[in-house]
Amino acid sequence: MQFKNGLFRIAGFLAGLIIILLLMGVIFSAKRYYPTGYIQDRNSRHAMLTCEKPEQVDIINVGDSESGTGFSPMAVWEQRGYTSMNIGCDGITMPEAYIVLRKMFRTQSPKVVLLETNLFYRNGTAKLVKSLVAEEFYDLFEGLRFHNLWKFCWRERDSRLLFKGYIINEFVAPYTDSPDYMKPTDQVDHLDFFSEKWMAEINKLCKKNGAELVLWSCASPENYWMAKHNGLQEGADKNGLTYLDCNLNQEAIGLDWSHDTSDAGNHMNCFGAEKTALWLVDSLDDRIDFTDRRQDPAFADEWNPILDRYKETKVVMDGYYTDIISDEIADYIQNGGDFHQPGY
Amino acid sequence: MAYHENLYLLVFLPLILIVYQVFPKKLRPYVLLVFSCLFFLANSKWIIVPILLTVLIWLAGMRIEKIRLDAEQKLPELDKAGKKELKAETEKRTHRIMIIGNLIILGILFYAQYLHFTVDNVNRVFSVFGIDLALKVGKTFFPIGISFYSLEAIGYLIDVYWNKVQADHNPFRLGLFILFFPQVMEGPIASYKDTAAQLWSGEGLKVDNISAGLFRILLGLFKKMMVADRLARVVGCVYNNYTDMYGFMVILGAVSYTIQLYMEFSGSIDIVIGSAEMLGIKLPENFRQPFMAQNAADFWRRWHISLGTWFRTYLFYAVSMSKSVKAINKKLRKSRGKYAAMVGTSAMALLPVWLATGLWHGPSWTYIFYGFYYFCILLAETAIQPYMEKLEDRLQITAKTPWYAALNIVRTWIVIFTGELFFRAKTMRQALVLFKHIFTGSFFPERGVWTILTDQKAILLEKADYLAILGGIIVIVIIDICREKDLKLREKILQGPIALRWSVYYLLIIALLVFGAYGSGFQAVELIYAGF
Numbered sequence: 065m066q067f068k069n070g071l072f073r074i075a076g077f078l079a080g081l082i083i084i085l086l087l088m089g090v091i092f093s094a095k096r097y098y099p100t101g102y103i104q105d106r107n108s109r110h111a112m113l114t115c116e117k118p119e120q121v122d123i124i125n126v127g128d129s130e131s132g133t134g135f136s137p138m139a140v141w142e143q144r145g146y147t148s149m150n151i152g153c154d155g156i157t158m159p160e161a162y163i164v165l166r167k168m169f170r171t172q173s174p175k176v177v178l179l180e181t182n183l184f185y186r187n188g189t190a191k192l193v194k195s196l197v198a199e200e201f202y203d204l205f206e207g208l209r210f211h212n213l214w215k216f217c218w219r220e221r222d223s224r225l226l227f228k229g230y231i232i233n234e235f236v237a238p239y240t241d242s243p244d245y246m247k248p249t250d251q252v253d254h255l256d257f258f259s260e261k262w263m264a265e266i267n268k269l270c271k272k273n274g275a276e277l278v279l280w281s282c283a284s285p286e287n288y289w290m291a292k293h294n295g296l297q298e299g300a301d302k303n304g305l306t307y308l309d310c311n312l313n314q315e316a317i318g319l320d321w322s323h324d325t326s327d328a329g330n331h332m333n334c335f336g337a338e339k340t341a342l343w344l345v346d347s348l349d350d351r352i353d354f355t356d357r358r359q360d361p362a363f364a365d366e367w368n369p370i371l372d373r374y375k376e377t378k379v380v381m382d383g384y385y386t387d388i389i390s391d392e393i394a395d396y397i398q399n400g401g402d403f404h405q406p407g408y
Numbered sequence: 409m410a411y412h413e414n415l416y417l418l419v420f421l422p423l424i425l426i427v428y429q430v431f432p433k434k435l436r437p438y439v440l441l442v443f444s445c446l447f448f449l450a451n452s453k454w455i456i457v458p459i460l461l462t463v464l465i466w467l468a469g470m471r472i473e474k475i476r477l478d479a480e481q482k483l484p485e486l487d488k489a490g491k492k493e494l495k496a497e498t499e500k501r502t503h504r505i506m507i508i509g510n511l512i513i514l515g516i517l518f519y520a521q522y523l524h525f526t527v528d529n530v531n532r533v534f535s536v537f538g539i540d541l542a543l544k545v546g547k548t549f550f551p552i553g554i555s556f557y558s559l560e561a562i563g564y565l566i567d568v569y570w571n572k573v574q575a576d577h578n579p580f581r582l583g584l585f586i587l588f589f590p591q592v593m594e595g596p597i598a599s600y601k602d603t604a605a606q607l608w609s610g611e612g613l614k615v616d617n618i619s620a621g622l623f624r625i626l627l628g629l630f631k632k633m634m635v636a637d638r639l640a641r642v643v644g645c646v647y648n649n650y651t652d653m654y655g656f657m658v659i660l661g662a663v664s665y666t667i668q669l670y671m672e673f674s675g676s677i678d679i680v681i682g683s684a685e686m687l688g689i690k691l692p693e694n695f696r697q698p699f700m701a702q703n704a705a706d707f708w709r710r711w712h713i714s715l716g717t718w719f720r721t722y723l724f725y726a727v728s729m730s731k732s733v734k735a736i737n738k739k740l741r742k743s744r745g746k747y748a749a750m751v752g753t754s755a756m757a758l759l760p761v762w763l764a765t766g767l768w769h770g771p772s773w774t775y776i777f778y779g780f781y782y783f784c785i786l787l788a789e790t791a792i793q794p795y796m797e798k799l800e801d802r803l804q805i806t807a808k809t810p811w812y813a814a815l816n817i818v819r820t821w822i823v824i825f826t827g828e829l830f831f832r833a834k835t836m837r838q839a840l841v842l843f844k845h846i847f848t849g850s851f852f853p854e855r856g857v858w859t860i861l862t863d864q865k866a867i868l869l870e871k872a873d874y875l876a877i878l879g880g881i882i883v884i885v886i887i888d889i890c891r892e893k894d895l896k897l898r899e900k901i902l903q904g905p906i907a908l909r910w911s912v913y914y915l916l917i918i919a920l921l922v923f924g925a926y927g928s929g930f931q932a933v934e935l936i937y938a939g940f
Contacts (some may be wrong), residue, residue, distance in 0.1 A: 070615025084918060106928040190409055195415045211922050212929060367890035
């Protein structure tokens with residue numbers, strides 16, 4: 065059969081395929097499975113976004129693992145009464161960050177988007193394009209993202225809890241080298257073409273949705289040095305963005321490298337994440353009109369029980385790393401009633 | 409951008425199909441060439457290497473043809489002695505060009521693949537004698553697929569020299585033959601005679617071809633995403649912890665790797681052949697149910713067929729038919745008898761072929777060992793064949809006797825698994841340590857095999873993943889059995905009613921999308937043969 069004559073057949077086949085993909089979205093639905101704890105790892109943040117009530121948060125934090133482990137929304141709620149969410153996850157790429165923000169803006173109207181900057185130095189053209197293609201498909205057909213749910217018949221429920229996107233990690237592995245790793249230099253590790261492009265695109269997306277994009281770097285001797293800071297500052301200046309670098313503000317944050325990192329200076333643990341989150345919002349507080357919602361029953365009724373559970377879990381997990389303690393948390397949760405993600 | 413990745417399957421391939429169809433027939437080969445160059449560049453910046461090879465074989469082929477044409481024009485004017493002399497001179501000159509051309513190709517291949525390995529080993533040999541030679545080599549280049557298209561280029565040049573094909577006057581057609589995007593990374597190693605004309609025909613797309621190609625691509629993805637990428641984790645666990653492994657786990661690792669390699673390599677070849685089929689181009693098959701082989705020789709007629717065919721055509725026959733081997737054969741026949749001559753000449757022809765096969769896979773002693781291992785196995789099979797035939801006669805059995813056939817298949821499996829145990833190892837030490845573990849120490853882990861296999865921190869596979877592996881293997885075994893029995897399952901589906909065809913396609917797609925190893929929790933496993 066010649067190509068022209070077969071075009072209708074090809075179109076029919078593709079239509080059938082789209083129906084299958086949409087049906088997958090119905091079967092592997094984040095809304096149905098996220099509260100039960102069957103959705104794990106990176107996808108859990110996407111699922112959380114799908115399940116979150118609309119117009120809940122003023123602050124959104126996004127980025128790679130530096131961001132995922134470095135910002136605790138519950139600390140911000142408890143101390144300042146601002147609502148925030150952490151949608152950072154391991155190895156996130158720039159297109160992925162863009163798409164997850166685009167998804168977030170469909171239901172949320174944050175005043176600020178905090179973008180952790182480590183992702184701008186994790187590039188590779190092919191990787192970026194592959195990530196863009198994959199994320200666009202996942203965004204179109206949600207069932208693809210959560211397809212691994214088919215395993216749930218043989219799987220024990222995920223015992224890790226997300227507290228508005230943050231997973232508690234109280235393991236301490238001190239960083240013992242010098243905290244003065246940001247040695248002043250005129251050298252600049254410039255952002256490459258793609259990083260500049262994606263930074264501008266994310267900024268445009270935030271502006272379009274009425275949010276201010278703020279760049280920030282988590283304190284991490286493993287991942288940051290002065291030339292990198294200079295490159296990021298240069299990128300921020302070009303786009304007219306605020307750039308907050310925790311590496312240069314360790315004292316103001318109150319960081320204690322013998323206590324606040326879970327892996328010798330690579331990532332923050334829960335203690336570091338709480339301090340960092342508070343410093344970040346305080347740094348923006350005088351410019352941005354955040355609302356203390358602790359007295360607002362519409363928010364307090366939802367957020368306070370989650371905060372209680374956050375505190376309880378912190379007690380149980382004292383000194384442990386999330387994955388190691390998971391069975392014990394599972395027992396704890398089971399003793400406390402039905403399994404569910406906090407807030408659902 | 410590898411063949412199993414979304415960028416290739418969802419962007420590159422559909423785009424090339426559309427652009428190819430939009431352009432007029434005359435320009436379509438150029439569309440293929442441009443896209444092939446883009447595909448290469450997306451994977452490696454060293455496109456200059458295949459371009460250089462193309463120019464080289466184009467010039468060398470033209471030169472060989474010119475020498476022959478000149479000679480043909482002069483021949484009628486010469487007497488018998490003059491004709492003989494001119495023929496000899498022509499043969500000598502064309503032979504020289506062919507040899508020089510091939511030496512340059514091999515030189516480039518050596519520089520890219522084997523220079524570091526050679527220098528390292530020279531340094532080591534000297535250090536044994538207390539001489540610190542400390543030879544150093546700077547950074548070399550490694551363009552993707554160099555082992556594949558180097559052989560294609562050599563094959564073309566020898567074919568022109570052997571007068572099996574006419575020298576191609578069109579460098580772009582030769583370039584497309586070398587760079588054709590579906591096969592540049594993983595083969596199959598095609599001959600110019602079988603593919604160049606098809607590539608340049610510019611025939612329009614046909615729905616039947618797209619349909620057949622799609623089926624093949626889905627099958628390839630099924631093999632890779634259902635089985636290979638999951639088994640990679642089991643294999644990784646065994647080889648990464650090789651110093652303290654249990655015998656059973658080593659065997660499991662070797663078997664898993666063999667299955668992984670088959671599923672991955674044959675799967676990616678399915679995608680390659682399917683991609684070409686969509687464009688109406690038929691590439692040679694590379695696999696024919698290798699696990700149903702009755703012996704090692706049979707296995708190599710079924711496994712990586714295009715490589716075996718290449719070495720058989722351009723090395724084995726060349727060595728077997730060489731004057732020196734013929735002379736030795738004659739001598740042995742006279743002094744030691746027919747049997748000794750047969751074994752002796754086989755050894756002489758097989759040794760270079762299998763050392764080259766081993767080395768072709770890369771610069772590592774494990775690959776050299778792998779080649780030597782098959783040389784020994786194949787020589788042993790040749791040597792015992794007359795005795796086996798006598799035994800079969802006495803027992804009144806043939807290769808078709810069911811229990812005997814099954815026994816032969818299992819015996820061949822043991823040979824294959826052992827070979828792959830060494831093939832996968834990074835170093836000979838690692839391979840030997842693992843091999844030793846089979847016979848020494850505890851055979852079964854105290855924790856239990858299943859406990860280790862489902863240990864989330866060690867292997868990162870869940871119970872459900874093993875079900876997917878099992879299901880995937882069962883499907884592929886059924887397909888392979890049908891192919892072995894020549895049931896033409898694929899043809900029947902493709903020629904069947906549309907409802908049947910679409911159902912099969914949708915089932916395959918659903919299986920891939922639901923049960924496939926992709927997305928969160930899975931790291932893409934790079935194609936093993938793309939590294940060769």
